[in-house]
Amino acid sequence: MSATNQFCTFYVSGQYFGLEVLHVQEIIRYQEMTRVPLAPSTIRGLINLRGQIVTAIDLRRRLELPDRPADQLPVNVVVRTDEGAVSLLVDEIGDVLEVDPHQFERPPETLKGSSRELIRGAYKLDKQLLMILDTERAVNVTGGGRNP
Amino acid sequence: MNEVVREFLLEMHDNLAQLDLDLIQLEKEPGDRDTIGRVFRTLHTVKGTSGFLGLPKLQAVAHAAENLLTRLRAGELAYNTEIANAMLESVDAIRKLLEALEKSEGQTEGTADFSSLIQKLEKLTAEVSTSESKMTMVAPSGLSGFLSPSTMVSGPIPELSTPPLVPSSTTTTPPAPPSPPVPVVPPPPPAAPESVAPRVPSVPQSSTPVLPEPPPASPPPPSVEPVKSQPLQSVPVPVPSPPPTPSAPMPIAQPPSAVPETEAKATGSVSDSAIRVDVGLLDKLMNLVGELVLARNQILQFSASQEDGAFLGTVQRLNLLTTELQAGVMKTRMQPIGNLWSKFPRIVRDLAMACSKQVRLEMDGQDTELDKTIVEAIRDPLTHLIRNAVDHGIESPEKRIAAGKSPEGRVRLNASHEGGKVIIEMADDGGGIDPERVRQKAINNQLVTPEQAARMSDRELLELIFLPGFSTTDRVTQFSGRGVGMDVVKTNIEKIGGTVDLISKVGRGTTIKMKIPLTLAIIPALTVTSGGDRYAIPQVSLLELVRLEGEAAVKGIEHLHGAAVYRLRGNLLPLVYLHRQLNVESGAEPGVINIVVLQADDRPFGLIVDAIHDTEEIVVKPLQKQLKGLGVFSGATIMGDGKVALILDVLGLAQRASVVAAIRERAMTDKTAPTDTVSGDRMTLLLVETAGGGRLAIPLAQVARLEEFPRSSLERAGTQTVVQYRDEILPLIDVARALRTGGKNGRVRALANEVNSVQVVVYANHGIRVGLAVGQIADIVEETIVNRSRATRQGVMFTAVVQGRVTEFLDVEGIIRSVDPELFAQPSERGVLAP
Numbered sequence: 002m003s004a005t006n007q008f009c010t011f012y013v014s015g016q017y018f019g020l021e022v023l024h025v026q027e028i029i030r031y032q033e034m035t036r037v038p039l040a041p042s043t044i045r046g047l048i049n050l051r052g053q054i055v056t057a058i059d060l061r062r063r064l065e066l067p068d069r070p071a072d073q074l075p076v077n078v079v080v081r082t083d084e085g086a087v088s089l090l091v092d093e094i095g096d097v098l099e100v101d102p103h104q105f106e107r108p109p110e111t112l113k114g115s116s117r118e119l120i121r122g123a124y125k126l127d128k129q130l131l132m133i134l135d136t137e138r139a140v141n142v143t144g145g146g147r148n149p
Numbered sequence: 150m151n152e153v154v155r156e157f158l159l160e161m162h163d164n165l166a167q168l169d170l171d172l173i174q175l176e177k178e179p180g181d182r183d184t185i186g187r188v189f190r191t192l193h194t195v196k197g198t199s200g201f202l203g204l205p206k207l208q209a210v211a212h213a214a215e216n217l218l219t220r221l222r223a224g225e226l227a228y229n230t231e232i233a234n235a236m237l238e239s240v241d242a243i244r245k246l247l248e249a250l251e252k253s254e255g256q257t258e259g260t261a262d263f264s265s266l267i268q269k270l271e272k273l274t275a276e277v278s279t280s281e282s283k284m285t286m287v288a289p290s291g292l293s294g295f296l297s298p299s300t301m302v303s304g305p306i307p308e309l310s311t312p313p314l315v316p317s318s319t320t321t322t323p324p325a326p327p328s329p330p331v332p333v334v335p336p337p338p339p340a341a342p343e344s345v346a347p348r349v350p351s352v353p354q355s356s357t358p359v360l361p362e363p364p365p366a367s368p369p370p371p372s373v374e375p376v377k378s379q380p381l382q383s384v385p386v387p388v389p390s391p392p393p394t395p396s397a398p399m400p401i402a403q404p405p406s407a408v409p410e411t412e413a414k415a416t417g418s419v420s421d422s423a424i425r426v427d428v429g430l431l432d433k434l435m436n437l438v439g440e441l442v443l444a445r446n447q448i449l450q451f452s453a454s455q456e457d458g459a460f461l462g463t464v465q466r467l468n469l470l471t472t473e474l475q476a477g478v479m480k481t482r483m484q485p486i487g488n489l490w491s492k493f494p495r496i497v498r499d500l501a502m503a504c505s506k507q508v509r510l511e512m513d514g515q516d517t518e519l520d521k522t523i524v525e526a527i528r529d530p531l532t533h534l535i536r537n538a539v540d541h542g543i544e545s546p547e548k549r550i551a552a553g554k555s556p557e558g559r560v561r562l563n564a565s566h567e568g569g570k571v572i573i574e575m576a577d578d579g580g581g582i583d584p585e586r587v588r589q590k591a592i593n594n595q596l597v598t599p600e601q602a603a604r605m606s607d608r609e610l611l612e613l614i615f616l617p618g619f620s621t622t623d624r625v626t627q628f629s630g631r632g633v634g635m636d637v638v639k640t641n642i643e644k645i646g647g648t649v650d651l652i653s654k655v656g657r658g659t660t661i662k663m664k665i666p667l668t669l670a671i672i673p674a675l676t677v678t679s680g681g682d683r684y685a686i687p688q689v690s691l692l693e694l695v696r697l698e699g700e701a702a703v704k705g706i707e708h709l710h711g712a713a714v715y716r717l718r719g720n721l722l723p724l725v726y727l728h729r730q731l732n733v734e735s736g737a738e739p740g741v742i743n744i745v746v747l748q749a750d751d752r753p754f755g756l757i758v759d760a761i762h763d764t765e766e767i768v769v770k771p772l773q774k775q776l777k778g779l780g781v782f783s784g785a786t787i788m789g790d791g792k793v794a795l796i797l798d799v800l801g802l803a804q805r806a807s808v809v810a811a812i813r814e815r816a817m818t819d820k821t822a823p824t825d826t827v828s829g830d831r832m833t834l835l836l837v838e839t840a841g842g843g844r845l846a847i848p849l850a851q852v853a854r855l856e857e858f859p860r861s862s863l864e865r866a867g868t869q870t871v872v873q874y875r876d877e878i879l880p881l882i883d884v885a886r887a888l889r890t891g892g893k894n895g896r897v898r899a900l901a902n903e904v905n906s907v908q909v910v911v912y913a914n915h916g917i918r919v920g921l922a923v924g925q926i927a928d929i930v931e932e933t934i935v936n937r938s939r940a941t942r943q944g945v946m947f948t949a950v951v952q953g954r955v956t957e958f959l960d961v962e963g964i965i966r967s968v969d970p971e972l973f974a975q976p977s978e979r980g981v982l983a984p
Binding site for chain 1: 440770
């Protein structure tokens with residue numbers, strides 16, 4: 002695990018998440034997307050990032066949370082992966098936080114479902130919990146569910 | 150992997166290719182000191198670097214080869230076939246070792262054992278040095294042990310090895326060059342054609358002007374250089390000094406072929422100014438430029454509403470700069486085709502030796518540039534063709550002499566630009582392909598029935614070579630002739646949007662001509678809409694577009710036990726609904742059906758889309774791994790408005806809709822159907838309308854192709870109107886006029902002036918091609934002819950009712966004969982280009 006403890010934070014369905022700041026390439030506001038028929042439902046479409054075509058994965062669906070209301074536009078958190086940039090769609094962007102590594106704790110056994118492999122654990126902040134996502138796993142979407 | 154090792158591997162990759170070329174060049178011009186010097190330096194670098202990196206095997210091989218070369222360079226021994234083979238073997242060994250090194254990430258050299266090669270090299274080296282006087286015998290006996298002298302690729306070797314001239318004292322003083330040979334040995338360079346020497350621009354073997362080796366004191370001026378051997382003789386004196394500087398720790402930085410200025414003519418200039426750039430970086434630049442173009446377009450649009458002069462001027466400049474930048478970046482991906490060809494001289498040499506043939510490879514147009522991906526894609530097909538030409542095309546020297554040709558066969562590679570495409574031509578002056586043998590073979594392999602074969606023209610017969618499972622050679626050699634090949638060549642070339650044409654003349658040789666697009670990264674594509682999204686369909690798989698409106702939209706689509714079909718010119722075309730395949734809701738305009746007729750695996754099918762837009766050039770970008778497995782999209786592209794559109798994978802789509810498997814069986818019946826015509830009364834007919842409203846029918850069996858030529862492409866040759874068609878001059882006959890005047894005046898003169906293009910039915914038989922200009926091509930139908938009545942005029946066989954209309958059946962040959970009786974007088978002479 003990387004020694005860094007700076008995290009880029011954001012909100013998904015009211016919950017507070019963070020990604021290692023070194024994995025994040027940039028944050029961009031909502032972009033028009035081209036949907037990809039037959040793709041797994043977590044993939045919302047393709048965006049044009051300065052001439053590069055980037056797959057946009059909806060973190061709500063990836064974390065098996067309810068879809069965001071139609072009038073709420075997501076924000077793109079563009080992360081670097083081995084296979085180029087991938088965008089993660091989140092509700093709202095938070096700050097970049099530096100946290101105390103001692104406050105980290107692994108997820109409890111009661112955390113079930115596919116989110117368990119995505120959430121590495123949580124930092125116990127004063128006001129709330131900051132859940133840390135595993136970047137490579139979060140973007141690892143293949144096959145799976147189809148679009149309705 | 151260690152950075153030093155990586156650098157070394159990269160560098161060696163280029164050097165080895167050059168080494169092959171140089172060694173073969175040496176066989177042609179054994180005295181060429183420049184070449185020997187270059188080989189020497191490369192080997193020296195290998196030796197030095199491998200010692201430095203701790204690679205004992207590599208060092209041993211390079212060392213042994215270098216020793217042999219020292220003798221060669223000192224003039225103590227002449228380059229002969231045996232030595233050439235040993236040297237080439239060493240290059241292969243080095244290559245193998247480097248491969249192992251690369252695979253193991255720089256950890257090990259692999260387990261291969263090269264001690265026998267090293268022994269061979271040592272033996273060759275030792276033999277000479279012990280007794281030079283024996284050398285006369287050494288060379289020939291060595292040769293006979295290997296191959297008969299007649300099979301040697303290069304002629305002049307025997308004379309060169311007249312060694313009594315070598316003074317025995319040279320044993321101890323290698324640097325002393327034997328000056329006596331000069332007058333006695335006729336220097337071969339002028340004899341060998343310059344074009345053989347593939348001075349391929351592949352040489353990024355950076356010959357930096359900064360020389361790590363001590364350059365010969367005051368190098369002779371370049372102007373003296375071309376004068377063959379005299380100045381060369383003076384060179385060796387200073388040269389031997391560099392080898393003693395052994396495994397210096399500098400080799401990585403040392404340009405391996407740091408060529409002294411004396412060599413200015415040979416290599417260099419290209420590489421002096423070239424650097425290595427990562428392809429990924431170029432792709433990124435390409436993306437950015439694409440994006441810049443879009444931003445520029447938006448600014449241009451915005452500026453239209455502005456009146457500030459200074460601002461408009463700046464926008465104009467931005468516009469021009471962007472365009473130029475785009476062109477420049479596109480160019481960086483281009484590679485000269487010579488990079489690919491550089492390995493062919495070696496292939497040809499080895500193969501010619503193995504087949505006991507003499508073959509000379511000539512190459513022209515090496516600097517013709519192609520996109521990197523295309524160069525990769527044509528590598529295998531071209532290699533295959535070269536092998537075919539040497540193995541099957543060129544005859545044995547005895548046969549060639551008997552046929553009155555020079556014993557040395559020629560294979561010519563030529564590349565050039567033409568109309569946005571690259572033309573690659575490969576011609577040999579070998580035996581050519583005998584259409585009769587093709588016919589027999591095709592019948593034996595049950596590719597066609599004897600009846601079909603009997604009706605085929607020579608040109609059609611030659612086309613059969615491209616069918617899977619066809620091979621004309623009865624013998625299978627190690628190199629080619631296994632019945633796989635030409636069909637693979639054709640499919641591979643067509644896959645990248647190219648075409649292959651074959652021209653062959655018995656006894657004169659074969660020419661294969663390929664037309665290849667410049668780049669794969671940018672392709673023409675048709676944009677369609679389905680369910681509100683745009684999709685791009687590569688033009689390569691597009692056949693035609695059909696739009697059904699009103700009644701046709703209601704009745705046009707029929708169902709065959711649930712499967713939608715459309716009758717396209719009498720054949721059932723299976724239909725696929727794009728929106729159903731993609732699982733999206735259709736947004737089609739009611740009452741209109743748009744069918745895009747595509748071909749997958751050579752079989753047509755109709756794709757129903759909501760709307761059809763323009764054809765435009767798109768930049769193909771790959772999909773990320775999350776979307777690779779879908780199978781129906783081959784990539785994505787960014788449209789003019791900056792939005793992303795997916796590119797449909799036509800074959801994948803056809804497979805998903807399971808049209809391909811179903812279609813394949815139909816292919817067999819389809820293929821036989823058109824040729825079935827003349828027998829029996831059921832005929833497949835091409836219906837054409839004449840300008841006067843009359844209807845004519847031409848049996849489809851006699852039709853080679855349907856073409857449309859712009860009026861501007863019509864040219865005149867004497868009294869005949871002609872058009873350039875597939876490298877031939879195609880005479881045109883105006884059918885309507887020929888019928889009216891009984892042939893007196895049938896040469897196309899002023900084809901209906903009101904239209905800008907001419908519809909032409911290309912007739913091909915007995916090697917003759919004639920174009921029949923018709924008013925309008927109406928349809929292709931399959932019809933049982935019942936009511937025949939006598940013809941009412943010349944040029945018509947009979948009249949019958951087809952689809953409820955009186956139709957005249959054209960006597961094509963009669964018309965051609967009446968217009969130009971001479972056309973049939975010289976059968977099979979036409980339509981064949983001598984290579």
